[in-house]
Amino acid sequence: MSTLNLLEQLRSGRLSAGENVERCVSAIASREAEVGAFIDVFADEARSRAKEIDAKLKAGNAGKLAGLVIAVKNIIAIKGKRLTCASKMLENYIAPYSATAIERLQAADAIIIGTTNMDEFACGSDCTHSALKVTRNPLNAQLVPGGSSGGSAAAVASAMCNAALGSDTAGSVRCPASFCGITALRPTYGRVSRYGLADMGMSFDQISPLSPDAHGSALLLSAIAGADERDATTAKQPLDGYQQLDGDLTRMRIGVPGEFFEGVDAEVSRAVRSSIAALEKSGAQVIELSIPMAKHSVPIYYLAVFAEFSSAMQKYDGLRYGACAESTGLVTAVSAVRERALGAEVKRRILLGTYITTKEHRDEWYTKTLKARAAFKQAFADAFKQCDLLAGPTMPVQPWRIGEMMDNPVQMYLADVLTACANLAGIPAGVTRCGSAGSMPVGLQIHGNYFKEREVLNALYAVEQVM
Amino acid sequence: MDKETLARIAEISRLKLSEHEATALQKDMEGILKQFSVIQQINTEHVKAGADEPQELRNDSAEPSGNADAILSQFCRKSNRHMLAPRGLE
Numbered sequence: 374m375s376t377l378n379l380l381e382q383l384r385s386g387r388l389s390a391g392e393n394v395e396r397c398v399s400a401i402a403s404r405e406a407e408v409g410a411f412i413d414v415f416a417d418e419a420r421s422r423a424k425e426i427d428a429k430l431k432a433g434n435a436g437k438l439a440g441l442v443i444a445v446k447n448i449i450a451i452k453g454k455r456l457t458c459a460s461k462m463l464e465n466y467i468a469p470y471s472a473t474a475i476e477r478l479q480a481a482d483a484i485i486i487g488t489t490n491m492d493e494f495a496c497g498s499d500c501t502h503s504a505l506k507v508t509r510n511p512l513n514a515q516l517v518p519g520g521s522s523g524g525s526a527a528a529v530a531s532a533m534c535n536a537a538l539g540s541d542t543a544g545s546v547r548c549p550a551s552f553c554g555i556t557a558l559r560p561t562y563g564r565v566s567r568y569g570l571a572d573m574g575m576s577f578d579q580i581s582p583l584s585p586d587a588h589g590s591a592l593l594l595s596a597i598a599g600a601d602e603r604d605a606t607t608a609k610q611p612l613d614g615y616q617q618l619d620g621d622l623t624r625m626r627i628g629v630p631g632e633f634f635e636g637v638d639a640e641v642s643r644a645v646r647s648s649i650a651a652l653e654k655s656g657a658q659v660i661e662l663s664i665p666m667a668k669h670s671v672p673i674y675y676l677a678v679f680a681e682f683s684s685a686m687q688k689y690d691g692l693r694y695g696a697c698a699e700s701t702g703l704v705t706a707v708s709a710v711r712e713r714a715l716g717a718e719v720k721r722r723i724l725l726g727t728y729i730t731t732k733e734h735r736d737e738w739y740t741k742t743l744k745a746r747a748a749f750k751q752a753f754a755d756a757f758k759q760c761d762l763l764a765g766p767t768m769p770v771q772p773w774r775i776g777e778m779m780d781n782p783v784q785m786y787l788a789d790v791l792t793a794c795a796n797l798a799g800i801p802a803g804v805t806r807c808g809s810a811g812s813m814p815v816g817l818q819i820h821g822n823y824f825k826e827r828e829v830l831n832a833l834y835a836v837e838q839v840m
Numbered sequence: 841m842d843k844e845t846l847a848r849i850a851e852i853s854r855l856k857l858s859e860h861e862a863t864a865l866q867k868d869m870e871g872i873l874k875q876f877s878v879i880q881q882i883n884t885e886h887v888k889a890g891a892d893e894p895q896e897l898r899n900d901s902a903e904p905s906g907n908a909d910a911i912l913s914q915f916c917r918k919s920n921r922h923m924l925a926p927r928g929l930e
Contacts, residue, residue, distance in 0.1 A: 469910030602898045609896075672876035683853065690854070692925050697916035703928040708856040720855055721868055724846070727853045728869070737880075743889030745882045782868055783875050 376589035379535060383430065383440040390423040390430065390440030390484065393535070397442045397486055400533045408518075409508045410528040412447045413455055414487035422484045429482060436482035438596055443478060444534040446525045447488040448495060449580060450569035451475050458571050459503035460493045462695045462714040472569020473604065474538060474580045474597040481596040486534050489524030494686070495540060495573040496718045497521050498548055498788050501775055504716050509775065510552060512813060516772040519549030525583050526553040536584040536593055542574045543674050544767070544792020546581040547804040551767035551816025554806045556833055557583040558590040561824050562799040563608035565594075566601035572685045574678035577796040587805060587834040591615040594826060613827040620835040623656035625828070626760040632667040633765025633791060644808030644815035645766045651839040652764070652832070660760050666752035667794055673749055674793035675786055676729060676742040683726025686719070721782060746797055753798035757822045762832055766791055767804045767816035791818060801826045805833040807840055841870045 374382075382388035398416045405411060419442065429435035445451060448458050450468035452475075457463045471479075478485070492502035500508040500523025508523045510516040511531035518527040522539025526549030529537050539546040541559035550557035559581045570580055582593035595615045600607045629649060634642055653659040691698030691710030698706035715723075729738035756763060769790060778785040795802035800820055807817035817836055821829035846866050850857050857865065905911075917924040 466914065467910070469907040469914070605897050666882075669878065669882055672879045673882075675872075676876055676879060687854075692916060692923060694911075694914035694916075698926065701926050703926045704854065705856075706926040708851075708854045711854055712856040712858075715855075717861075717864075720857075720861075721865060721872075723853050723855065724849050724865060725869055725872060728841075728845075728849050728873075731849070731852070740889060741879055741882075741884065744884035744887040745879055747889055748882060748884055748887045751887075783871055786872075 376535070376584060376586055376592060379441070380592075386430065390426040391420065393440050394419045394423045394442055394484060394486070397532070397534055400531060404511065404531045404533060407509065407514055408511050408527050408531055409506050410489055410524040410531070410533060411444070411487045412457055412459065412490050412505060412524070415485060419484050419486045426482050426484065436480060438478065438481040438483035438592065441483050441535045442486045443483045444487055444489050444525055444528040444537040445475065445485055446491050446522050446537070446539045448491060448540055448571045449475060449538055450571075451485065451488065454488060456571065457505060458494045459491045459505050460715065460719070461504045462689050464505070464696070466695050470569065472580070473566035473601045475569065477597045483596070489522070489528055489537065491524055492521035493716045493719050494571070495521040495542055495545055496682070496722055498544070498785050499773065499778060500524065500549065501779065502716060502718045507775060510772055512554060513772070515774055516813070517552065517775055519552035519768070519772065521545040522583065523549045526550055526555060526557070529553070529555050529583050529585060536582060536589045538593070539581050539583050540570055540573070541579050541581040541796070542577045542678065543789045543796050546583050547767050547792050547802060547816070547818060548788070550583055550804045551814070552772040554814030555583060556586050556590050556803065556805040557581060558594060558803040558826065558830060559795055559801060560594060560598065560826055561608070561801045563606050564598050564610070564801070564824065564826065566604040566607050568601055568603040574681040575685065576681060577678060586837055587618060587803075587830050588616065590803065591618060591830045608824070610824045613824070615827050615830055617827070618831050618834040620831060620838045621656070622652060622832060622835050625762060625832070626658045626660055627652060627832075628660050628662045628756055628760030628763045629765065630662055630664040630667055630756065630763060632664055635668060637766050637769045638771055638810065640810035641766050641768070641771065641815050644810060645817050648807035648817045648836055648840055649764050652835060655835065655839050662756060662759055664752050664756050666749050668790070669745065669749065670793040670797055671786055671790050673742060673745045674789065674797055676738060677746055679722050679726035680730050680739050680742070681726070683723045683730070686723050718782065749797045750799065753794065753800065761822070762828060763820040765818055767818040768792070771810050771813055795820055799823070801829050803829040803833045805836050807836055841866055841873065
C-alpha cells in the first residue's frame with residue numbers, strides 16, 4: 374500500500390491507528406526472527422499510543438503523521454529507551470532525553486514501534502558490524518541489507534513499520550534503501566537537527582527518512598525538518614512544500630556524470646541507464662557531464678570522518694555512562710573498557726583518526742583532506758551550474774553475502790564511492806528502486822542542489838511513475 | 841606504520857590492544873593509508889580549508905536541563921551526586 378493510500382485510509386477511518394499497529398506487530402512476529410531488524414520493540418506502548426491517536430483522528434485534531442508506525446535507528450535518542458548504537462559500550466545506556474527529530478515525530482502523532490539495528494556507531498556499509506545482532510536482507514536472507522541503517526531499511530521493506538528514521542553520514546540510508554528496494558532521502562546538511570543523534574562524523578551526519586515511496590520520505594521530512602536552537606548547524610532556510618509532488622520533470626535538467634558509472638556492476642548500470650532514459654522520455658532534459666573529483670570521494674570522506682570519529686569517541690570512557698571501567702588507575706581503566714567494549718571496525722577508525730591528526734602527520738593527511746574536501750564541494754557546485762539534478766547509481770555493486778566484507782575494510786569503504794559525494798558536498802540525495810539486477814533491486818540515486826529536497830523527492834516520484 | 845607507532849597511537853587513543861589485534865590492525869592500517877594516499881595527487885594549491893560560514897549561536901545563558909537525575913543515574917560508580925573514577929595519578 375502506498376503512503377498516500379495509507380494516510381487516506383487512516384484519515385477516513387477505514388483503517389484505525391490500532392489496526393495499523395497490529396499489522397506491523399504481526400509482520401514483526403512473522404519476519405523478525407529471520408530478518409533481525411529490531412533492537413527493541415515497543416508493541417504495548419505503540420498500542421496505547423494508537424488508542425490516543427484514534428481518539429484524536431475521530432475528534433479531527435490529529436497531527437500530520439497520525440497513526441503512521443515508525444521505526445527509529447538506535448543511534449537517535451528516545452527518552453527512557455536504550456540508545457545502544459549497536460555497541461557493547463552502550464548496550465544498557467538509557468537516553469535521558471529525546472532527539473529533536475523524535476519530539477517532532479511525536480508531536481505530529483507518529484507511533485514509534487521500536488529501535489532498529491545498525492553497524493556499531495554507524496561504522497559500516499552492511500549492518501553486519503553490529504555488536505548486538507546481524508540483520509539480513511528481507512529479500513534474500515543470505516545477503517546483507519546494506520548499512521549502516523540496515524535495520525531501518527529491512528523493517529520498512531518487510532512492512533514491519535510504515536517508515537523509519539536512519540542517519541546518513543556517507544550513504545547510510547541510501548545504501549540500504551537501494552539494497553532493500555525502498556526509498557530514502559538524505560537531506561542537505563543543516564536541514565534536520567542533529568540534537569540527540571549520537572555523532573559519527575559531525576560535519577557529515579544527517580537524520581534521514583526511509584519509506585516505501587517518495588511521499589513517505591516527503592512526509593517524514595516535512596515533520597522533522599527545520600531550524601533548532603539546540604543544533605547551531607541547522608539552517609533557517611524555509612521549508613519547501615515537500616509533499617507537493619507531481620512527478621513533472623519537464624523543465625528539469627538532469628546531469629549524468631560519466632564518473633558515476635566507472636567500475637559499476639554492468640547489471641546495475643543497465644538498470645540505472647534505463648531509468649534515466651525513461652525520465653528523458655517523460656520530458657526531462659538529460660545532460661552528459663563530467664565531475665572528475667567524484668572518483669576521489671572515498672579517500673577524502675574516510676580520512677575526514679576518521680578524524681571526526683576518533684574525536685567523537687573520546688567521550689566513551691566507561692565513567693559517565695555505558696560499559697563500566699573496572700581497573701585501577703584512570704588510563705588503564707579507560708583503555709581496558711574501550712578495548713573490551715568496542716568492535717574491530719570502530720577501533721580501526723579511532724586509530725586512523727588519531728594517527729592522521731597527530732602533530733607529525735596532520736599536514737600530510739588531515740589538512741590535505743580538508744583542502745581536498747573544499748575542492749570537492751566546489752566541483753559539485755560547478756556541476757550544478759549546468760543542471761538541476763544529478764543522476765546515477767546508488768551502489769557500484771549488488772548486495773554482497775553476509776560476512777563477505779568482514780576482513781576487507783578497504784573493499785567495504787570503496788562501496789561508498791557514489792553515496793559519499795552528497796555528504797562531502799553537503800547536498801541532498803535520494804534513492805528509489807529503478808529496476809533489478811538478477812533477483813535483487815537496484816536503486817537510482819538523485820542528487821539535488823542545496824535545500825532542493827523537494828526537487829529530489831519529485832524526481833524520485835517521477836521514477837516511481839515511469840518505471 | 842611500524843609497531844612502535846601503532847603502540848603510541850593506541851596509547852593516545854586509550855585503546856589497549858592485544859598482540860594479535862595489533863598485528864591485524866597494523867596490516868589493515870597500512871593498506872588503508874596506502875589506498876588513500878591518492879589524496880596527495882589532488883590539486884589543492886589555491887584551496888583554503890576551513891568552515892564555510894559562521895554559525896548562529898544561541899544566547900549563552902543558563903537554562904534548567906530537567907534531566908540531571910537521569911544523567912546521574914548513568915554513572916557507573918557514584919557517591920551521592922558525585923561520579924567516582926579511578927585514581928588519575930599513580
